[in-house]
């Protein structure tokens with residue numbers, strides 16, 4: 001599809017953009033690298049280096065108190081001055097909406113369990129889970145890679161991290177998928193699903209508080225020991241602050257893993273090269289999957305101070321959005337970026353963001369991707385994807401496959 005440059009309009013909420021934003025990114029990168037959308041009073045950055053420079057700015061020049069994934073009604077409201085962080089009393093909301101230092105305090109309090117040393121301990125669980133899922137699904141010869149396979153794996157891993165029985169993984173996954181649905185206004189309000197997830201976590205926090213945190217469950221113990229402005233957080237505040245790990249850890253990975261297996265199937269030469277040394281090559285292929293298949297299209301921030309971004313003056317209250325998937329396909333950064341190449345050189349990546357809000361789950365994501373690929377390809381010799389039945393729904397934010405049937409032709 002070719003998009004005309006004359007009278008060009010980019011609107012992430014327009015149905016035609018939601019159904020395939022990639023051609024719009026090409027025009028943005030070439031002709032309007034700092035695109036101003038007047039109706040939203042927002043600048044959109046489409047080039048890799050501009051996005052990286054923007055994300056490298058010191059904390060609190062830009063903030064996320066309006067969120068980092070904006071709904072359209074929020075953007076239609078123009079700010080005439082810097083926006084305020086939410087109050088911390090009587091109840092604190094998610095740390096994702098606060099600037100430094102509160103944001104960092106809360107992230108450090110629970111993020112320890114997502115650091116490499118702790119994440120390594122997840123390997124036996126994830127491998128066993130992937131193997132048992134494959135045992136069950138291969139029998140059927142045809143199954144959904146996104147929901148039934150990778151989705152259940154990521155949700156089970158999150159259940160394991162949260163001490164939720166893994167039998168609940170499908171319910172957790174379904175609630176998260178319902179919560180992250182978007183339409184032409186952005187996220188669809190899904191309070192019942194959000195509440196269902198909070199009610200998995202809150203009682204576990206309550207029980208942990210009663211038994212006494214001993215540091216062996218860093219995710220929750222760190223939050224129980226945390227003091228914000230001199231006070232401890234309530235069970236519900238802790239549950240609310242951990243929601244981002246639950247959602248972030250479940251929603252993206254299945255779409256990346258399934259789409260990556262599709263790209264490998266489309267390129268039999270590459271698939272053969274990956275298969276030649278699964279234990280080393282799967283981690284490499286996963287990086288290209290993250291670049292090429294990442295479903296999140298953009299993240300934004302609101303200016304707190306007057307500043308300059310990519311040569312453009314930005315006033316307090318104005319927003320800047322970086323287009324993740326445009327940056328990932330910028331030919332200034334990547335050679336022939338529209339081609340999937342499993343072992344391309346990726347010296348710098350924006351697939352997990354950068355700077356203050358850099359993905360806290362990157363190590364867990366890489367571990368799961370590596371194991372999913374390795375186990376799938378070591379069990380399944382030949383597979384097809386029923387592309388006609390695969391669904392990639394239009395979306396304002398997470399534009400990724402939600403259903404992808406795989407047909408197992410032969411196994412080892």
Ligand code: HEM
Nearest residue numbers: 068244245248249252253299351352353357359360361365
């Ligand atoms: C392939 C899988 C994944 C991809 C491609 C991905 C990508 C990203 C990106 C691009 C951001 C930056 C958002 C921004 O700039 O505002 C982000 C943030 C985040 N990710 Fe991931 N992620 C993945 C998996 C995970 C996992 C497994 C977890 C949790 C265990 C997780 C938890 C989070 C959280 C909590 C944030 C928000 C950080 C913040 O705003 O401070 N993600 N992720």
